[in-house]
Amino acid sequence: MATGDTALWLHNKLGSTDDLWSGKTICAQLSQQKLQSIHQCFHALQPHVKVKLMLSFLHIHRRNVEQWRMDMEEILLMAIHDSDQWVSMVGEILRPFPSTGSLNLDLIDNNATFTEILADLNKVVKKAASVRMLPMECQFLNKTAFTAVAGTQPAPVKHFALKRKPKSAILRAELLQKSSEVASNKKNN
Amino acid sequence: VKLISDAGYQGEITSVSTACHQIEVFSRVLRTSITSLLEGGEEAVKKNLPEFTKMVCHGEHTYLYSQVLMHILANEPRGGSNIRRLCQELQNGAKDRGLDVTPITLALSGAAAYPRACSALSSMLSRHALNPADISILFNMYSEMNPPPVDLIRVPAFLDLLIEALFRPTSRINPEHKAKYVYVLAYAASVVETYKKGVRKNIDRGELKPTTQALERVQVLCAENKSSSELIADVSTLFLNIKFPVIAFGVLKWVDYTVTDTSYFKLNTDHTPLHLVLIDEIVTNHHLLHLKALELLVKLFESQFEELDVLVRLELKKTVLDRMVHLFSRGFVLPVVTYVKNCVDKPDTDISLVRHFVTEILDIIAPPYTPEFVHLFLPLIENKAITGSIRTDDGSDPVSEFIGNIQGLRDCQN
Numbered sequence: 217m218a219t220g221d222t223a224l225w226l227h228n229k230l231g232s233t234d235d236l237w238s239g240k241t242i243c244a245q246l247s248q249q250k251l252q253s254i255h256q257c258f259h260a261l262q263p264h265v266k267v268k269l270m271l272s273f274l275h276i277h278r279r280n281v282e283q284w285r286m287d288m289e290e291i292l293l294m295a296i297h298d299s300d301q302w303v304s305m306v307g308e309i310l311r312p313f314p315s316t317g318s319l320n321l322d323l324i325d326n327n328a329t330f331t332e333i334l335a336d337l338n339k340v341v342k343k344a345a346s347v348r349m350l351p352m353e354c355q356f357l358n359k360t361a362f363t364a365v366a367g368t369q370p371a372p373v374k375h376f377a378l379k380r381k382p383k384s385a386i387l388r389a390e391l392l393q394k395s396s397e398v399a400s401n402k403k404n405n
Numbered sequence: 406v407k408l409i410s411d412a413g414y415q416g417e418i419t420s421v422s423t424a425c426h427q428i429e430v431f432s433r434v435l436r437t438s439i440t441s442l443l444e445g446g447e448e449a450v451k452k453n454l455p456e457f458t459k460m461v462c463h464g465e466h467t468y469l470y471s472q473v474l475m476h477i478l479a480n481e482p483r484g485g486s487n488i489r490r491l492c493q494e495l496q497n498g499a500k501d502r503g504l505d506v507t508p509i510t511l512a513l514s515g516a517a518a519y520p521r522a523c524s525a526l527s528s529m530l531s532r533h534a535l536n537p538a539d540i541s542i543l544f545n546m547y548s549e550m551n552p553p554p555v556d557l558i559r560v561p562a563f564l565d566l567l568i569e570a571l572f573r574p575t576s577r578i579n580p581e582h583k584a585k586y587v588y589v590l591a592y593a594a595s596v597v598e599t600y601k602k603g604v605r606k607n608i609d610r611g612e613l614k615p616t617t618q619a620l621e622r623v624q625v626l627c628a629e630n631k632s633s634s635e636l637i638a639d640v641s642t643l644f645l646n647i648k649f650p651v652i653a654f655g656v657l658k659w660v661d662y663t664v665t666d667t668s669y670f671k672l673n674t675d676h677t678p679l680h681l682v683l684i685d686e687i688v689t690n691h692h693l694l695h696l697k698a699l700e701l702l703v704k705l706f707e708s709q710f711e712e713l714d715v716l717v718r719l720e721l722k723k724t725v726l727d728r729m730v731h732l733f734s735r736g737f738v739l740p741v742v743t744y745v746k747n748c749v750d751k752p753d754t755d756i757s758l759v760r761h762f763v764t765e766i767l768d769i770i771a772p773p774y775t776p777e778f779v780h781l782f783l784p785l786i787e788n789k790a791i792t793g794s795i796r797t798d799d800g801s802d803p804v805s806e807f808i809g810n811i812q813g814l815r816d817c818q819n
Contacts, residue, residue, distance in 0.1 A: 351489040
């Protein structure tokens with residue numbers, strides 16, 4: 217496919233600014249040849265098309281990513297030097313993806329705003345440590361595993377003293393009684 | 406917009422697409438949002454999460470950028486777990502919008518170092534469905550001497566799928582593979598890893614066997630589709646094994662499916678059906694499941710039960726309120742009282758039910774009370790429609806007693 221055709225194809229597929237999640241729609245049509253052709257016309261694409269194209273890499277089957285690694289890396293390298301900040305940031309984040317499958321978390325030296333925001337939020341995170349919103353998986357964990365993940369939890373606030381147990385206590389006792397009767401009847405029969 | 410942002414007025418930038426256009430502006434708005442969510446805790450999250458999700462999910466690039474930033478923050482030993490929770494809330498929010506964020510979730514989780522596990526998880530998470538082949542891969546990998554990190558399978562969405570497969574009454578797992586589902590879930594729930602300088606030093610599987618066995622026992626009971634009267638003999642088994650959080654989570658799900666079936670209360674004539682007592686037992690043992698229990702009770706309380714006789718319906722709602730009283734007595738105080746208080750403002754609430762709740766509460770509580778509790782509960786107490794008929798002229802009733810007890814607290818506030 218000629219370079220111009222590739223650019224037009226990408227524009228048709230990813231040009232809409234209404235849906236900014238459409239990157240994955242081109243995965244099935246990507247090939248090594250296509251990536252090489254994209255490399256040729258990358259500089260001429262609109263910033264949001266560049267961004268969506270790179271994000272499509274995340275949805276490509278690992279086996280293909282390994283085969284097309286070099287071509288993807290070349291596109292990402294061009295993106296990193298792009299004048300649009302979103303394009304260069306997404307390129308930077310995805311830089312290790314073709315070779316390792318992971319994302320770049322070492323972004324501090326590359327972007328002043330990112331560095332500033334991260335430093336500010338780091339302080340906020342430490343300051344708000346006492347808020348204690350637990351990660352969702354904590355609900356599933358046995359006590360030992362829970363303590364290893366979340367540490368010891370503070371005792372809950374006592375809003376009143378309990379002068380007697382609620383009626384649920386009687387119900388529980390009755391149910392257990394009934395249960396043991398039924399169980400022993402079953403055994404005897 | 407950049408000028409407004411530069412001047413520090415992030416709160417003024419309300420249009421999502423405007424904020425997302427430039428990375429600098431987006432970053433600052435993100436900073437403002439995360440700060441207010443962290444400072445406000447659970448309540449702020451509940452209130453502001455939809456708007457936050459909308460902004461972050463504006464595009465796949467804004468989602469990627471936000472998750473990367475938050476993933477770095479989540480690694481902070483002090484307070485990082487709060488951010489981890491926000492990351493998960495965003496993942497769920499994105500999933501609810503039908504967006505496929507699994508590749509980003511997995512790329513951030515370090516799963517890439519274990520390509521086979523990663524591909525198995527990826528296929529199940531993207532399709533929101535488990536399958537025996539992928540579960541077998543995980544089962545084999547986690548049965549080896551040097552398994553992948555447990556964190557890889559501690560993904561809430563994956564654990565939810567396992568619970569659904571094992572505890573949803575209509576779910577059918579191939580019996581040949583069921584033990585593998587149970588094992589993977591028990592592994593995620595029980596194994597403790599010790600790390601030193603980022604290197605795994607020890608894997609403690611001490612609780613894996615008892616957790617697996619308990620899960621198997623309870624899962625079989627739940628899957629047999631027995632009626633309450635048939636289950637009676639198994640109550641002590643259920644009570645005993647419910648002490649494992651993962652089992653309590655599963656049983657609560659099973660109870661949810663069972664009691665929200667329209668025929669359940671029609672066929673059940675016991676005053677308090679067994680399944681509702683199981684909710685009490687879960688509440689007693691697991692603070693972290695209090696919210697889930699309340700959500701289920703609210704769902705029941707608000708059900709129409711049109712097939713039931715009016716009086717039976719009223720009794721049933723009282724029974725549900727008694728479960729809320731139990732939840733209240735086990736420490737989930739403010740959410741329960743807030744819910745009942747809000748019911749008073751709804752036009753279709755039978756005031757005798759609120760009176761029942763207030764009476765039961767007054768029956769079990771004694772001072773000292775916290776100001777937050779008094780502030781919430783007092784409007785119910787002072788509402789004549791609710792408490793007028795249970796007060797006596799000589800002031801020896803529980804309502805007057807409560808008001809007498811809090812007089813000191815009120816004087817202090819004035």
